Amino acid sequence: MKGKLVASIEEAIGLCGLKDGMTVSFHHHLRDGDQVLPAVMHKIESMGFHGIKVSASSIHGSHGCLADLVRKKVVTGIDTNFLSRVVGETISEGTMEEPVNLRTHGHRPRALETGEIGIDVAFIAASAADCYGNMNGVDGPSAFGSMGHAFADAQFAKKVVVVTDYLLDYPLNPVSIDETYVDYVVKVDSIGDSAGIASGITTISKDPIGLLIAKTATDVIEASGYLKDGFNFQTGGGRTSLATTKFLKEKMQRNQVKGNFILGGINSLFVSLLQEGYFNTILDCQCFDVTAAQSLKNNPNHQEISCSHYANFCGRSCAAAKLSAVILGATEIDTDFNVNVHTNSSGVIMGGSGGHSDIAYGAKLTIIVAPLIRARSSIVVDKVTYLSTPGECVDVLVTQRGIAVNPKRPELRDRLEDAGLPVKEIRELYEYAKKVTGEAHRVKTEDKVVANIIGREGKLIDRIYQVAK
Amino acid sequence: MKGKLVASIEEAIGLCGLKDGMTVSFHHHLRDGDQVLPAVMHKIESMGFHGIKVSASSIHGSHGCLADLVRKKVVTGIDTNFLSRVVGETISEGTMEEPVNLRTHGHRPRALETGEIGIDVAFIAASAADCYGNMNGVDGPSAFGSMGHAFADAQFAKKVVVVTDYLLDYPLNPVSIDETYVDYVVKVDSIGDSAGIASGITTISKDPIGLLIAKTATDVIEASGYLKDGFNFQTGGGRTSLATTKFLKEKMQRNQVKGNFILGGINSLFVSLLQEGYFNTILDCQCFDVTAAQSLKNNPNHQEISCSHYANFCGRSCAAAKLSAVILGATEIDTDFNVNVHTNSSGVIMGGSGGHSDIAYGAKLTIIVAPLIRARSSIVVDKVTYLSTPGECVDVLVTQRGIAVNPKRPELRDRLEDAGLPVKEIRELYEYAKKVTGEAHRVKTEDKVVANIIGREGKLIDRIYQVAK
Numbered sequence: 001m002k003g004k005l006v007a008s009i010e011e012a013i014g015l016c017g018l019k020d021g022m023t024v025s026f027h028h029h030l031r032d033g034d035q036v037l038p039a040v041m042h043k044i045e046s047m048g049f050h051g052i053k054v055s056a057s058s059i060h061g062s063h064g065c066l067a068d069l070v071r072k073k074v075v076t077g078i079d080t081n082f083l084s085r086v087v088g089e090t091i092s093e094g095t096m097e098e099p100v101n102l103r104t105h106g107h108r109p110r111a112l113e114t115g116e117i118g119i120d121v122a123f124i125a126a127s128a129a130d131c132y133g134n135m136n137g138v139d140g141p142s143a144f145g146s147m148g149h150a151f152a153d154a155q156f157a158k159k160v161v162v163v164t165d166y167l168l169d170y171p172l173n174p175v176s177i178d179e180t181y182v183d184y185v186v187k188v189d190s191i192g193d194s195a196g197i198a199s200g201i202t203t204i205s206k207d208p209i210g211l212l213i214a215k216t217a218t219d220v221i222e223a224s225g226y227l228k229d230g231f232n233f234q235t236g237g238g239r240t241s242l243a244t245t246k247f248l249k250e251k252m253q254r255n256q257v258k259g260n261f262i263l264g265g266i267n268s269l270f271v272s273l274l275q276e277g278y279f280n281t282i283l284d285c286q287c288f289d290v291t292a293a294q295s296l297k298n299n300p301n302h303q304e305i306s307c308s309h310y311a312n313f314c315g316r317s318c319a320a321a322k323l324s325a326v327i328l329g330a331t332e333i334d335t336d337f338n339v340n341v342h343t344n345s346s347g348v349i350m351g352g353s354g355g356h357s358d359i360a361y362g363a364k365l366t367i368i369v370a371p372l373i374r375a376r377s378s379i380v381v382d383k384v385t386y387l388s389t390p391g392e393c394v395d396v397l398v399t400q401r402g403i404a405v406n407p408k409r410p411e412l413r414d415r416l417e418d419a420g421l422p423v424k425e426i427r428e429l430y431e432y433a434k435k436v437t438g439e440a441h442r443v444k445t446e447d448k449v450v451a452n453i454i455g456r457e458g459k460l461i462d463r464i465y466q467v468a469k
Numbered sequence: 470m471k472g473k474l475v476a477s478i479e480e481a482i483g484l485c486g487l488k489d490g491m492t493v494s495f496h497h498h499l500r501d502g503d504q505v506l507p508a509v510m511h512k513i514e515s516m517g518f519h520g521i522k523v524s525a526s527s528i529h530g531s532h533g534c535l536a537d538l539v540r541k542k543v544v545t546g547i548d549t550n551f552l553s554r555v556v557g558e559t560i561s562e563g564t565m566e567e568p569v570n571l572r573t574h575g576h577r578p579r580a581l582e583t584g585e586i587g588i589d590v591a592f593i594a595a596s597a598a599d600c601y602g603n604m605n606g607v608d609g610p611s612a613f614g615s616m617g618h619a620f621a622d623a624q625f626a627k628k629v630v631v632v633t634d635y636l637l638d639y640p641l642n643p644v645s646i647d648e649t650y651v652d653y654v655v656k657v658d659s660i661g662d663s664a665g666i667a668s669g670i671t672t673i674s675k676d677p678i679g680l681l682i683a684k685t686a687t688d689v690i691e692a693s694g695y696l697k698d699g700f701n702f703q704t705g706g707g708r709t710s711l712a713t714t715k716f717l718k719e720k721m722q723r724n725q726v727k728g729n730f731i732l733g734g735i736n737s738l739f740v741s742l743l744q745e746g747y748f749n750t751i752l753d754c755q756c757f758d759v760t761a762a763q764s765l766k767n768n769p770n771h772q773e774i775s776c777s778h779y780a781n782f783c784g785r786s787c788a789a790a791k792l793s794a795v796i797l798g799a800t801e802i803d804t805d806f807n808v809n810v811h812t813n814s815s816g817v818i819m820g821g822s823g824g825h826s827d828i829a830y831g832a833k834l835t836i837i838v839a840p841l842i843r844a845r846s847s848i849v850v851d852k853v854t855y856l857s858t859p860g861e862c863v864d865v866l867v868t869q870r871g872i873a874v875n876p877k878r879p880e881l882r883d884r885l886e887d888a889g890l891p892v893k894e895i896r897e898l899y900e901y902a903k904k905v906t907g908e909a910h911r912v913k914t915e916d917k918v919v920a921n922i923i924g925r926e927g928k929l930i931d932r933i934y935q936v937a938k
Contacts, residue, residue: 004786132786170791171730173750173772179786180777261640281642303642308649317473317601317648322639 003131022120028058033196036125053077057149088349094466106311106358109152122157129164133182138297140166145287151306154181214243223419238329245269285310311358320362337391340384347443357389378433444468472600491589497527502665505594522546526618557818563935575780575827578621591626598633602651607766609635614756620775623650683712692888707798714738754779780827789831806860809853816912826858847902913937
């Protein structure tokens, strides 16, 4: 059966009628192991296209080619939820004429639905597919797990190309996205290295400060009153955030709490919590390691969800709105609890919201974990360089030097103090760090806007400027 | 958690802003056991609405209230794929001003996608749901199995109301249609009687003529050359069609054939074939009995598919296009192999295409099974009263008096003859039956069109007229 199989990525590009100025899209489930975006973009370059817009759910270390393609004006537009430094640096230097749009995980599917992002051709990496395009992410040598971020692309793109390295007989089973959404299927040698899923931000902290902060964060959860039967939990992909999982288990055991769902961003630690009965189910929009991908395949209580189901707050409902507590990182947090996860303290783009501002908004208890000082800079600042997640969505900051509670949550502050936790004013933490690091240098920028930060509801919430030459 | 729960169907109708002239929709997975369409439509009547249009994937014996509501002009439009006699008779009498649109299962989701059918409020019966509207058809006391026909309604209706009698904690698991599509959830005492799923046309034949025909049909499959490894099979819901399953198993055993997928319309016989390893998988758009629903819940090789995935030939691809052989019924078949499944020989509406004309088109081998004479009328006629499935999609007619092969398939005729099967000209069968039954009376009609028959590609292929007074 030939089905929709075409001989090469080049043939698929030709059949889709790609033209200069059009938008192509990618998901980021293979993270630092992804070879599909590079393969497609190199082919687009070699075919002589210019002015291509890239919509990618996230841009990772494996996507460094985009920096070069931006310089060559093969790519003249980027719309993404996370922009790692390999490309972010080029953007921050003002290489691109048009500002990059930096969204949240929850808003991207909404923007696809409303047409704010119009995708001409979606290239969807699938770890297994049949020749008519039924696909999943759980089978094959490059299994990456949930296809959560690809559902909206499949649904709304004008043309959909499945790129796989593991072609199975029709009909594939199980199916995450079915053939009714697919135009062409391409078999390649490899879509990537699934070990690369676990690279970068998704490995657990081993440093003692990180572990102390993680432990304290779970003390906060325990004291907050939210740790009770039906507890719903998520952490971000940062190392310290992930380390909390370990301590949370002890708290749940001691308090005999039966959790309900884990949302994410799922790693092997969460899988253990599910297997050991600490939680009823996992709702998985993205796997952070191969163990999670295997669990999604084998454990019926580990459910795949779309990104819209995960965190789209402009839709009819989403899972993130039911979170009890989340633990997230920050590169900066200011004395109004506003968080920056888009740039480093020099104003260079090296990240993005991902789901940060979605789940911070959705959860009853949002905890930011961060070392007070990192690379000789204070994490707590007077005003964040750029705004990723508004302070109104943040309840607690946990550092190794104490805990700060957002003044809008006095009852929470009382509970943490009653539990004997080291609660301080956020300004105290700020002043302490300032003594050590000295006054933070205000980032120097040019007038050019290099990126728009778009909030969870699709509104512009900040602009990132070109770093000073 | 309250979620999207509202107190009653009446409240949901109010919140959805239903107005006179709007379109409401229903699926038919509970078939003769459905209590949701009647409950909603009675409520719509009692709330004083008029001129409501009903889009239902099929209208069954449990939907007799529609006849009354049509007379009262509460309902002034019907769009469906199957119209059972309890309502069809009223329509055939010319009670409604606007003709009913009778589509195919495969074209309905396409018409929803293009906006040809615009649904204002979809009422989706779910045998289990949570308070945010995650739903399935496999749990709960009224489990009916696949929700295949409801996917497009959820996707394209302006408002979606889930009606369930089995409310579970959030998040439901497994989920067929997720909360992102749902506006309101109503808990009722009962959505229906799941025993009613198996009623009507979905029970196996016991009469000897039916069994003879069924046996012969499988002889045809065996002799056709299509019964080999990778065989993909479907039958219609008629009794004789279903009886073929039994004989097919013997053929597969004898020929040591490993089938690939069963498509349907699934009953317990198909479930046995899957369990016993005769086929790799079932692709299930609709369960015909409770055993099938249980299998869908418990057997990972029994997959739920949407109706578009099942048989939408205007989309990018569908499973029906890969069928090796199908066995279908007919109320009339003419000497050009055109089939009528919409009316009886008196021209009264008592059925519809359902998936008939979709899968007849999709399969490599389409067999019509029918007794040559039924209720003193010949099944084979000079010209069908109304056209449901064009003769070009039909390959073989099997009756108890012989087999006829469409002249466009001379190689198939040769194979059947070589196998010693009783092949005749279709005109011979027609002449034989005419001798027994006498010349068929031409159906007498009025000038009024009561229904449009819309083919698998959305084109009008025939019109049904009011029966003569």
